[in-house]
Amino acid sequence: MSRVPLPYSQKILELFRNPKNLGKMEDATVSAVAGNPQCGDMITFYLKINEHDIIEKASFESYGCAANIATSSIVTEKVKGMKLEDAWKITWKSVAEEVGGLPAVKFHCGILAVGALRRAIRAYYKNKKQIPPEWLPKELTFEEKQALEEEELARILSKKMKMAEEGT
Amino acid sequence: MVENVRELLKAHEGLRREVYLDIENSSFVPREVLEAMLPYFNQRAYGNPTLTHKPGWEAFEAIMESAQKIASFLSCKNLEEVNFTPGETEANNLALLGTTLQMRGKGRKIVISEIEPLSVVHVAEMLTKYGFSIVKVPVNSEGFVNLEKLKEAVDSETVLASFSTVNHEIGTIQPIKEAMEIVKDKNPKTIFHTDASDAYGKIPFNVRELDVDLATISSYKILGPRGIGALYVKEGVNIERILEGQIGTQKLWPGVENTPLIVGFARASELAFQKFEENGAHMRRLRDKLIGEITASIVDVRLNGPKGERRAPDNVNISFLRCEGEALTIELSLNGVYVSSGSACTRRLLQPSHVLVAIGRRFEEAHGSILMKVTRYHTEDDIDYVLEVLPKAVERLRGITGATVVE
Numbered sequence A: 001m002s003r004v005p006l007p008y009s010q011k012i013l014e015l016f017r018n019p020k021n022l023g024k025m026e027d028a029t030v031s032a033v034a035g036n037p038q039c040g041d042m043i044t045f046y047l048k049i050n051e052h053d054i055i056e057k058a059s060f061e062s063y064g065c066a067a068n069i070a071t072s073s074i075v076t077e078k079v080k081g082m083k084l085e086d087a088w089k090i091t092w093k094s095v096a097e098e099v100g101g102l103p104a105v106k107f108h109c110g111i112l113a114v115g116a117l118r119r120a121i122r123a124y125y126k127n128k129k130q131i132p133p134e135w136l137p138k139e140l141t142f143e144e145k146q147a148l149e150e151e152e153l154a155r156i157l158s159k160k161m162k163m164a165e166e167g168t
Numbered sequence B: 001m002v003e004n005v006r007e008l009l010k011a012h013e014g015l016r017r018e019v020y021l022d023i024e025n026s027s028f029v030p031r032e033v034l035e036a037m038l039p040y041f042n043q044r045a046y047g048n049p050t051l052t053h054k055p056g057w058e059a060f061e062a063i064m065e066s067a068q069k070i071a072s073f074l075s076c077k078n079l080e081e082v083n084f085t086p087g088e089t090e091a092n093n094l095a096l097l098g099t100t101l102q103m104r105g106k107g108r109k110i111v112i113s114e115i116e117p118l119s120v121v122h123v124a125e126m127l128t129k130y131g132f133s134i135v136k137v138p139v140n141s142e143g144f145v146n147l148e149k150l151k152e153a154v155d156s157e158t159v160l161a162s163f164s165t166v167n168h169e170i171g172t173i174q175p176i177k178e179a180m181e182i183v184k185d186k187n188p189k190t191i192f193h194t195d196a197s198d199a200y201g202k203i204p205f206n207v208r209e210l211d212v213d214l215a216t217i218s219s220y221k222i223l224g225p226r227g228i229g230a231l232y233v234k235e236g237v238n239i240e241r242i243l244e245g246q247i248g249t250q251k252l253w254p255g256v257e258n259t260p261l262i263v264g265f266a267r268a269s270e271l272a273f274q275k276f277e278e279n280g281a282h283m284r285r286l287r288d289k290l291i292g293e294i295t296a297s298i299v300d301v302r303l304n305g306p307k308g309e310r311r312a313p314d315n316v317n318i319s320f321l322r323c324e325g326e327a328l329t330i331e332l333s334l335n336g337v338y339v340s341s342g343s344a345c346t347r348r349l350l351q352p353s354h355v356l357v358a359i360g361r362r363f364e365e366a367h368g369s370i371l372m373k374v375t376r377y378h379t380e381d382d383i384d385y386v387l388e389v390l391p392k393a394v395e396r397l398r399g400i401t402g403a404t405v406v407e
């Protein structure tokens, strides 16, 4: 449980101070809550998607660290005007690069942001009850697995608390 | 990476005021202490205290006088009982490892509490690799050790018991005398160690009255320089060295003594004890002002640790729900208020503070916890400034959290 130095980049600091696309979206087509099983941080992603499967706008809320706020902000900026298929292809690595790099222990913060976006996209097709497009993998991707739904997160966190208690 | 940090520092330019409250993790050195130390770097006593020349004898004299001062503040029998080490971490390592080495073959059990500092917890855990078992005695929701469970835990196999006098994170003042008597009643041979780093210079702490075997004290926690601490070892108690090399004035710690740091530690002790009652009352007033106003003016907050007389005079530890702790420390820093958090996000293994978990805090409560320690140097104006900055910081971050919270 040692501490790590966190030399955040200027970009992260800037987005932490002035996050873009912050807040609940009242007219969202779909939203997804996602939590990180490692640190317990959570985010909510809201997407407004038009009939051509293009993201008209995106917003987020984050109960997370500065790196998470910054990467979420970047993702919501990036996907604006994108086809869902292209938005799906955004990698956490490219997001990490765009915020000027993340310390290793903070990779998961960027993964969480991308995972939440993918969960929202998957939920969109599920809600529409239409056959999912071919580009959408049947199995959950790594990023989605690192962005748990609430119940699953709560279960993992309680396990984690036990571990902390036992000092492992 | 260092480039990033330069930018982060630049973002702090033009601060109206700065209030440093992270005494738990390091401290500033007051001018009086620094001035006492300075001549020992280059004007006098820069020799090795074991050598036969003037700068060496000067160093010997300075070290013995410093040990004598600290010994008298602790109410030691003699100054030999004060063993300087490079800090609290090293003193705790020496206490645990030195005792178990000395007691090898006499038992294999170590008893500690669930809320000891990592320099006790991790050393005890390491010893399990070498055949020792540890029992961690639980604490209640305010951090008080369960004395019944302690009684059950100690047996003929117990070589060592280690309990902090004051908890470093939540300020709980343990009934340490009672705990020791319980241990000694069950097994008089058990060595009793207490980490008193958060007690020394802050609450009355008298080793002769307590009659503990070993006690750790730390310099920076009383605003002395970093890099120096001491282990009190009661006359007649034997523990082994854990490092070997040239032994000088310090029988339990080899290597060349750092005279300026030792002098600084002694000077910081004098200052802490000079107006002991007055300093204590001042810290309590600031502590209670912080706790009182934060809990009154911000919703969804929880005080961690006990209230009033059973809490260390300097300790404030509060959880802000719906507000992530690491983000809060950054937000506060950008406004000139420096604190630390028990949030998982600030830790290498991304686990929340084990102390907060042990007192039964939920994940979310630990996640938004902030630790602050006040000193005699802080003023009402400093506290007013914190109280001005903090609610705004919490409000902004809660705005980012929105409805996203784990229940």
Ligand code: FES
Residues within 6 Å of the ligand: A036, A039, A040, A041, A064, A065, A066, A067, A068, A106, A108, A109, A112, B344, B345
């Ligand atoms: S530390 Fe968990 S999201 Fe950043």
